[in-house]
Structure formats: structure tokens, C-alpha cells
Amino acid sequence: MSMPPLASGPDGPEALRPLLDTVLDALAAGARARGGPLPAGGPDAVAARVADALGEVLPDDGDPDALRALVHALAEGAVDPGDPLCAAHLHCPPLAVATAADLAASALNPSLDSWDQAPAASALEARVTRALAHHVGLADALVTTGGTESNQLALLLAREAHGGSVRLVCGANAHHSLPRAAWLLGLPDPVVVPAPGGTLDPAALDAALTTLPGPLLVAATAGTTDAGLIDPLPEIARLCAAHGARLHVDAAYGAGLAFSDRHRDKLAGLDTAHTVTLDLHKLGWQPAAAGLLAVARPDELAVLHQRADYLNADDDTEAGLPDLLGRSMRTTRRPDVLKTAVTLKTLGRRGLGALVDQVCAHAEEFAALVRAHPGFELYDRPVISTVLFRPAAADDDAVAAVRRRLLHEGRAVLGRARLDGRLWLKATLLNPHTRPDELAQLLKLVEGTTPA
Numbered sequence: 001m002s003m004p005p006l007a008s009g010p011d012g013p014e015a016l017r018p019l020l021d022t023v024l025d026a027l028a029a030g031a032r033a034r035g036g037p038l039p040a041g042g043p044d045a046v047a048a049r050v051a052d053a054l055g056e057v058l059p060d061d062g063d064p065d066a067l068r069a070l071v072h073a074l075a076e077g078a079v080d081p082g083d084p085l086c087a088a089h090l091h092c093p094p095l096a097v098a099t100a101a102d103l104a105a106s107a108l109n110p111s112l113d114s115w116d117q118a119p120a121a122s123a124l125e126a127r128v129t130r131a132l133a134h135h136v137g138l139a140d141a142l143v144t145t146g147g148t149e150s151n152q153l154a155l156l157l158a159r160e161a162h163g164g165s166v167r168l169v170c171g172a173n174a175h176h177s178l179p180r181a182a183w184l185l186g187l188p189d190p191v192v193v194p195a196p197g198g199t200l201d202p203a204a205l206d207a208a209l210t211t212l213p214g215p216l217l218v219a220a221t222a223g224t225t226d227a228g229l230i231d232p233l234p235e236i237a238r239l240c241a242a243h244g245a246r247l248h249v250d251a252a253y254g255a256g257l258a259f260s261d262r263h264r265d266k267l268a269g270l271d272t273a274h275t276v277t278l279d280l281h282k283l284g285w286q287p288a289a290a291g292l293l294a295v296a297r298p299d300e301l302a303v304l305h306q307r308a309d310y311l312n313a314d315d316d317t318e319a320g321l322p323d324l325l326g327r328s329m330r331t332t333r334r335p336d337v338l339k340t341a342v343t344l345k346t347l348g349r350r351g352l353g354a355l356v357d358q359v360c361a362h363a364e365e366f367a368a369l370v371r372a373h374p375g376f377e378l379y380d381r382p383v384i385s386t387v388l389f390r391p392a393a394a395d396d397d398a399v400a401a402v403r404r405r406l407l408h409e410g411r412a413v414l415g416r417a418r419l420d421g422r423l424w425l426k427a428t429l430l431n432p433h434t435r436p437d438e439l440a441q442l443l444k445l446v447e448g449t450t451p452a
């Protein structure tokens with residue numbers, strides 16, 4: 001058998017070219033075969049089709065058609081975040097230019113654990129992370145795999161800044177990765193403050209901060225997972241300052257608002273945080289992973305310092321080779337920053353801001369359609385791009401059944417959220433290309449699927 005070609009090296013690009021044609025053709029054919037936002041038939045039908053396409057996982061002899069067959073199977077069985085009827089999660093359609101940049105990252109395969117594996121990538125990462133941190137009013141940022149890792153790092157930095165322990169105080173609306181990080185890091189059980197209506201209650205926070213012994217880390221949310229709401233950041237920041245508590249803001253969803261002249265003010269107070277979670281694979285149109293943890297005090301990152309002679313020997317560092325190990329808890333690390341850098345430069349702040357404005361406007365339009373429809377109830381006016389709504393006459397079981405039926409029939413992908421003790425359908429609108437008639441179609445589909 002001939003040697004399989006490499007993606008890197010002088011012949012890499014020419015070896016990739018025909019394979020890319022295969023991939024692009026299979027993506028298109030798979031999407032045509034699916035014919036909607038997701039495959040019909042539910043988990044068993046999809047698993048059976050995948051098993052069929054896959055055949056033997058490790059055959060004795062290879063199959064040159066595997067690339068086409070498996071990309072086709074994955075596309076046919078995918079949920080397409082670029083379909084206007086796909087609006088469940090903070091799962092964005094990636095920009096073509098970012099995805100193309102990600103191909104270059106795979107072909108070059110730099111690894112950001114040592115300079116001698118990533119000379120330009122490490123220099124690029126240093127500049128882009130600092131610029132993005134400055135954009136939200138902080139000093140520097142680390143690249144992460146997403147909100148979960150960013151929140152975990154934020155708790156780790158808080159623990160170390162307080163000499164080994166800290167108690168997390170977060171809203172009932174906080175993402176589950178925050179209490180989970182407290183568990184992982186061996187911290188005391190978190191104190192959960194009520195979040196009536198979906199945002200953290202400052203009076204309850206004040207009471208908690210008054211009675212609890214320190215050290216305390218308050219985690220607020222800018223862009224809640226369930227409703228896209230923003231905690232009252234200026235008031236929370238004031239309370240943290242008054243009580244000597246440290247502040248982390250999980251802006252995994254909301255940080256993208258900083259690109260928009262129209263919506264940036266909603267993030268007022270973000271720049272008072274010690275750490276901020278940002279996630280450009282949500283409101284940033286990046287293929288995953290594109291997480292960041294911004295920090296106000298870069299000197300606190302010193303606790304991440306590690307020495308591994310094969311990656312950052314003292315004499316290499318003294319001779320001027322950058323030491324990258326203290327920029328992450330990971331060792332081998334993809335240059336996820338490349339696609340982000342390409343996106344920032346290609347679209348510019350205004351270009352990204354226009355996408356943010358577009359999806360926020362879609363949420364307003366969809367909420368207006370819900371409000372105008374006598375058969376539906378709207379939870380509240382959207383703050384970012386999430387709309388919670390429910391058929392007015394349905395009970396919780398019927399609401400859940402509507403969502404599952406749309407999934408099973410391959411017709412629409414909506415999320416669900418429990419707020420104020422009731423179950424709501426959730427439309428997270430992240431596709432800037434969606435048209436008004438498609439928003440109306442989404443509501444009509446739900447109407448047609450709701451039992452009378």
C-alpha cells in the first residue's frame with residue numbers, strides 16, 4: 001500500500017485539495033439527504049444509519065471511500081445550526097471564514113505547549129488574547145475549550161488568590177459548570193442565591209455576603225443559559241466591593257454584545273470583575289472550541305506556572321524562548337485563536353456588531369410574533385437573542401411533548417427551560433441569515449404540533 005499523504009509539509013496543500021472537494025461534496029449531499037434542520041426518526045433511526053455507514057470500525061484493509069461515506073453520514077445525521085428552524089441551544093452556525101481558518105490550524109497542527117511547536121501561533125495568541133481582554137475592560141486572557149473550562153479556571157484562580165480555599169456564591173440561574181468546578185476543586189459547597197425571574201436577586205446576595213464568612217467568590221451571569229438574561233452587574237459589583245468579595249462574571253453568552261454599539265451598554269459593570277468567561281462559539285460564530293477566560297490581574301496567572309524540562313527548561317526560558325505552559329491547564333493545545341483572529345480582522349468590530357444586532361433583532365421580532373398570537377404566551381422581552389414562549393393552553397407535559405415531537409419528526413430544534421416553576425419552549429436565535437418569514441414558520445410549526 002502506498003504511504004498516505006500528509007496535510008503538512010511541502011506537498012500537504014496539494015494532497016488536501018482533492019480531499020477537500022470530497023469533503024465539500026459529501027457535506028452538500030449529506031445535507032440534501034437530511035432535507036431539514038435535523039434527521040427524522042429519533043436516536044434509534046439515526047444510530048442505525050450511522051452503524052450502516054460505518055460498517056467495520058477497524059477493518060484489516062482500509063477503504064478509500066471512508067472520507068466521503070462518513071462525512072456524508074455525519075452531515076445527513078447532523079443538527080444544522082445554519083438552518084433557521086434550528087434554534088435550541090447556544091450552538092451557533094460557524095462563519096465560513098472561521099471554518100476555513102480552522103482547516104489551516106489542523107493542517108499546520110501547531111501545539112501551544114512550547115514555542116518550538118508553535119512559534120507564530122504563540123505570538124498570535126498572545127496578541128489576540130490581550131486585545132480581546134482589553135475590549136471587555138480586562139488585562140489579558142487565556143484560551144480555553146469553552147465556558148466550562150473558563151469557569152473552572154476562574155474558580156482555581158480565586159482559590160489560589162485566597163490561599164487555598166474560597167466559597168462560591170452564585171445565583172440559582174448560574175451555569176452548572178460553576179458548582180461543578182467548586183466540587184472538582186475541593187471547595188466548600190456553593191451558596192446558591194435566589195434568582196426570581198431569571199436574574200440574581202441583589203438583596204438576597206447582600207444578605208448572603210453579610211452573613212457568610214469569607215473568603216467569597218461571587219459568580220454573576222451575563223447571558224443566562226435558560227433565558228439570555230443579564231444579572232444586575234453594577235449592583236453586584238458594588239456589593240462585592242462593599243463586602244470584600246471577589247467577582248467572576250460568566251459572560252460565555254453575553255460577552256459578544258461588546259462588539260455592538262447598540263447593545264454594549266448591557267454589559268456595564270463587566271470591567272469591574274476579577275475574571276470574565278467569554279465564549280466565541282456562542283455569540284461569536286466560531287466553530288467550537290473558542291473559549292476565553294479574561295483576567296484583570298495577569299500576575300495571578302503565576303499560579304499556573306509549571307516546569308517540564310522537555311517544554312520549558314530554565315536555560316531555554318532564560319535564553320528567550322517563551323514559556324507557554326503557564327497559559328493553560330492543558331499541555332497539547334490547538335491554535336484555536338487562529339479562526340478567531342481571522343474573524344476579528346475579516347469582519348472588524350462593526351461587522352461582528354452587525355451580526356449581534358441582527359440576532360438580537362430577530363429575537364425581538366420573534367417575541368413580537370408570540371405576543372401577537374392569542375395561542376401563545378411570552379415569558380418576557382428578550383435581552384439578547386433567547387425567546388421563551390409556550391402554547392397558552394398547554395400543561396408542562398404537553399410543552400415537553402411538542403419539543404420532542406418536532407425533534408422526532410426532524411422538523412425543528414427548540415430548547416426547553418424551567419422558569420417561574422413552569423416549562424417554556426426556548427428559541428435561541430443565533431443565525432444572522434434567518435428571515436422574518438422563517439421566524440413565522442417556526443411559530444407555525446409549534447402551533448401545528450400543539451394538541452388542541
Ligand SMILES: Cc1ncc(COP(=O)(O)O)c(C=O)c1O
Pocket residue numbers: 090145146147148149151175177221223224225250251252253279291
Ligand atoms: C452561561 C454559560 N456558561 C458556561 C457554559 C458552558 O460553556 P461550554 O459548553 O462552552 O463549556 C454555557 C453553555 O451553554 C453557558 O450558557
